[in-house]
Amino acid sequence: MELTLEELNKTIMEMRTKGRLTEALNLAEQGLLVALENDNYKHGLDLFYQKILIHHALGDTLSMVSHIYDYEACCQQYGTTKDFMNYYLVMSLIYDLVGVREKTVEMTKKSIEYATQLKDIKMLVRCHSNLCYLEVENGCYKEALEAALIARKYNHMLAKSLPELAKLQDIRINNNLADVYILEGDFAMGQALLDHTLNSDIIENHNREKVAALFGYGFLYEHQQQLEEAVAYYKQAIALAQSYGDNQIAKKVMRMLLNVLYQLDYRDEIFDVQRAYIELTEKMSADNLLQQVMNLEFNRQKEKLEKRALYDPLTGVLNRHFLDVELHDWLKDARTYQQFVGVIVLDIDYFKAYNDRYGHLFGDMVLQLLATGIRDFIRNQEAVIVRYGGDEFIVCLRHHTKQFIYDFIKALHGYLLTLKLEQQNDSYPLKISLGACVNDLHNYEYLQLFKQADRNLYKAKNNGRANFVISSL
Incomplete structure (x- = not known):
């Protein structure tokens, strides 16, 4: 099933590249249902991401949001670094569509930070191309040119493995770069880039990119004061x-069209375009997209504040405050369900x-590695992780079978001993000591x-370290 979903993801990306968006959307929706039914969140998140990008290519902002x-x-809940990279790209597209420029740039x-860390060439091309467009919108033409050239450099690398996708990205880069040259007064270069887009053998399969090129021609002619030609291209777009x-x-x-029509004093056309513009604005206001996105941002900030109170900022796991505030209810639920x-x-x-020899930053990376390792191992269990202080962590696990908990603790310790911090061609394996206590369905007192676990x-340390001891209470 995993192989099938992996192939499906690849097929959908190829369809998107060829502009077969409706077919790709149907496949993504079917595949996502299969992935979720099988708890395959790795490929499920990939399919979710592709589904949202297809809605973006189709201009369906309401579905995206x-x-x-x-x-x-x-x-x-299930994301990896790659998924958060994809998530921030999606959010940048949404913020751009509703006109929140500062958040678009931030996302x-x-x-880009995640893509650089993962050396994800596809994302580096797309994000730097998008950044070129955003810098143009901000009036920063030098920065826009730099972003476009970086995108082009990565796209040359992408062409070696994914030539069709690189061809599409080349169109996007050229469309964005054309705006830079037009605004800088280099109309010949701007037109050459737009000509390259409209003469591409794949442009007819990509409406969004073709619209951008037609808009670019209108923009080009408007800046050359060839206003009637600008009107024609704006209308086509x-x-x-x-x-x-x-x-x-x-x-x-x-x-943009209204601005040119005012310059030409085409009163009848101004009236028709104004009416269409007002009708479209009213329709989009009814969708209330901006309010939905702002509600999303409000909820995210609220969650950040709540998370800050309960979570350790270095490792991302719960802090000691959880033990005082939330653990009582967690144990109460265990008692209720006889776990x-x-x-x-x-x-x-x-x-x-580690700290004395390699420094505190190295020590921080060791703690983050351990926290991530614990989190990955307990992902599908009814368990919580707490950083108690320094390098000491507490894991509370509940289950209907006592033997399962014993076996799980042994397996957890074995897994943690496989963790290694890779740093500058050197490897630093972690040595973990562990103590655990399992209750007998009567004692639910955390202290x-x-x-007993402490x-x-x-005892584990006295037995030679890198060891574990488990007992019942």
Whole structure:
């Protein structure tokens, strides 16, 4: 099934590259259902991402926004670095569509940070191309040119492995770069780039990119004061955008068209375009996209504040405040459902030596590696991770079978001993000592379970470290 979903993801990307968007959307929706039914969140998140990008290519902003809540929740619960990179790109597209420029730039740069870390060439091309467009909108033409040239450099690399996708990205880069040259007064270069787009053998399959090129020609002729030619191209861009329902782009080009019509004093046409513009604005206001996006941003900021109160900023796991505020209810639920509870206390052997020898930043990376390792291992269990302090972590696990908890703790310790911090061609394996206490369906007092687990931790250390001791209470 995983192989099938992997192939499906590849097929959908190829369809998107060829402009077969409706077919790609149907496949993405079917594949996403299969992935979620099989708890395959790795490929499910890829399919979710592709689905949202297809809606963007189709100009269906309303569907993009309606899906983003569920997509964000899946990323938060199951996402990897790659998924967060994709998520920030999607958010940059949404913020751009509703005109929140500052957030668009912020999201784009976050996606670039992740793409650089992952050396993801596809994303580096797309994000730097988008950044070129954003810098043009901000009036920063030098920065826009730099972003476009970086995108082009990565696109040459992309062409070696994905030539068709690189051809599409080349069109996008040229469209954005043409605006830079037009605004700088180099009309010949701007037209050459736009000519390259409209003469491409794939442009007829990509409406959004063709609209951008037609708009670019209108922009070019307007800046050369060839206003009637500008009107013709703006009208073509609007008609094509409306043909596939891209209201955001249609509205943007209408504003440009009205400006030219005013200069020409074409009063009858001004009236017709103004009426269409007002009708489109009213329709888009009814969709209330901006309010939905702002609600999303408000909820995200609210969650950040709540998370800051309960989560350790370095490792991203729960902090000691959770033990005081939330753990009582967690244990109460375990008692209600007659689940066994295991309290695990673990730390890194000789952690102080890491800090003393390699520095505190190295020590921080070790702690982050350990926290990530624990999080990955307990992902599908009813468990919580707490950073108790320094290098000491607590894991609370509940399950209906006592033997499962015993086996799980042993497996967790074995897995943690496989963790290594890779740094400048050197490898630093972690040595972890672990103590645990499992209850007997009667004792749900955290302090008693913790004290026994903590005593077991020190027994493990006395037994030679990199060891574990488990007992019942």
